[in-house]
Amino acid sequence: MDVVSDAISAVRIGRPSSDRVRVGGSWCTRLPPYDGAGFHVVLAGSCWLLPDGGSPVLLATGDAVLLPHGTGHVMADGPADAAAVARALPFAHWAGGSGPHPSGDAVGGVELLCGKYRLDRSHVHPLMAELPQVVHLPHRVGSHPELRSAIDLLGRELGRQRPGSGTAVPSLLDLLLVYMIRSWLDEDTGGAWPAVLEDPVAAAALRALHADPAARWTNDRLAVEAGVSRPTLARRFTALVGRPPMAYLAWWRLTLAAGILRDTPDSLASVARRVGYGSPYALSHAFSREFGTTPGRYRQERGGPGRRAH
Template sequence: MEVRRMDVLSDVIASARTGRPHSSRTVRRAPWGSWFHASSGAGFHVMLAGTGWLIPEEGDPVPLGVGDVVFASRGAAHGLADSPSTPLRPAAPVALDRIAPAEDDGDVSAVMLCGAYRLDGARPHPLLKELPDIIHLPAGLGRRAPLRAAVELLGAEMASPGPGSDALVPALLDSLLLYILRAWYEEHPDQGWARVLGDPAVNAALRALHDDPARPWTVRDLGREAGLSRAAFARRFTALVGRPPLAYLTWWRLTLAARLLCEGDAPLASIAQRVGYASEYAFATAFKREYGIAPGRYRSTRGQGRAPSRQVSLTSG
């Protein structure tokens, strides 16, 4: 079996993302104000030109400048406006999967890029679950050059679509999501999973585990990957990740199994083998213990092999 080589953040996003992400480029003329009602999923806004304000459900308004990114990791209610005093109207939905050029003129007060990601909400990874409801990433001179580059590429493609846009835009949206998360964790190195990803020993063990979840790992094996003794590794892993190494391994295996059940019609015995169970019976027992339902029934209740998902409705920024 070929071993995948993915870092943990990429693997988590790959396992959580489902369906096609969407985006819309919106031109606003003052006065303008939109209220985004709470909804499950993840969405973003980027100020491509002009200025505006983020109006959180709680707390003070936050000024937005060119290049600023707002990320709603769980679809928390929030507003966007040209001024904190502008009345907010429910955000108007726009067509999904549409890439259309926008006509700009001198009366424009803001040009915004808005988008939405579909995420599997059945078992969110703690890396995603711990994020704040609303993340504001100011552009800042000389800061986050890769994130700015991704924004510029996506904005340019949305403004002037060309051959290949249908393939380029989803790829750029995925890149933008990773850059947003990377920027957040880099700026909060002492919080939660930022400490996990920044710890060379624990991160090495996680990468090995994610690369080959079917391997019959022991704590000693994972400790070797981390370059630590069995006891030292177990303590360090549990303290940072929040659960013992083999407990995390079981959780990740069954999370992957649930995704495989939803994505296709592979036999249960095949799925069991892919996620590290010696028999279909052992897999079914572990799965039912974790999910409270047999794997076959889990698949049938998810609608003909389609993964349960949470999506922010794409609305005009």
């Protein structure tokens, strides 16, 4: 696993959902704040995104937009005023075709691919936390070819029911999330994590830690992996990532443990071995200090598939 994949996997829960909708005429729909991430892709036409507390964004054909923190927002045919926003229909009503002008055949009609991902925000990786409230990825010829391909494939699958769509659509939605975040990393020039992943020392150290988090890492061993001296590793890694290498490793091990507790029935002893702790007691003590609760209670609160926390 690489850092971006791990950062996404640490928070992704459940299955993503999506709708392909057409609307024409004058329209305005409201999507409330969501404990996850939402996205829209404009397949035809153009429209406006009005995020809560943010500036309106014009979306043209081929544009993709990700709302990684579940920001509430309005989608409309134009830069709607406060009165129009107040009258906005709930998205479920609008997408169901019972709102005004549900047909995209009208002049100026818009076709959208809309969806959302469920996320567990109890311990978000700093890469995910750094994403802005709105990630707008305008369509430009030759830009982000993987993202464009994923959008095309997803649009075709949602256009009509085909054999295997039940498997293909969730997989394509997961792929779409990866490509949207990758596109942001490629375009962003001011964030910390694009710089982290471009830095040869920090990136090499992170790859090593994520590839085998249970290994008996030391600063000296990690410096060898990164091909630099221990002081150079400590200085570069801490400056870019925001915490020393071993502190990041400890945090990441506990984040992995939380995900395993949430998603599997594995015993605490098994979880401890998988994330590099010598005993269940050592993991439980560190976990309680980090999360403010015991592993067993955490599993119960998150509705984990098992209760074997011994």
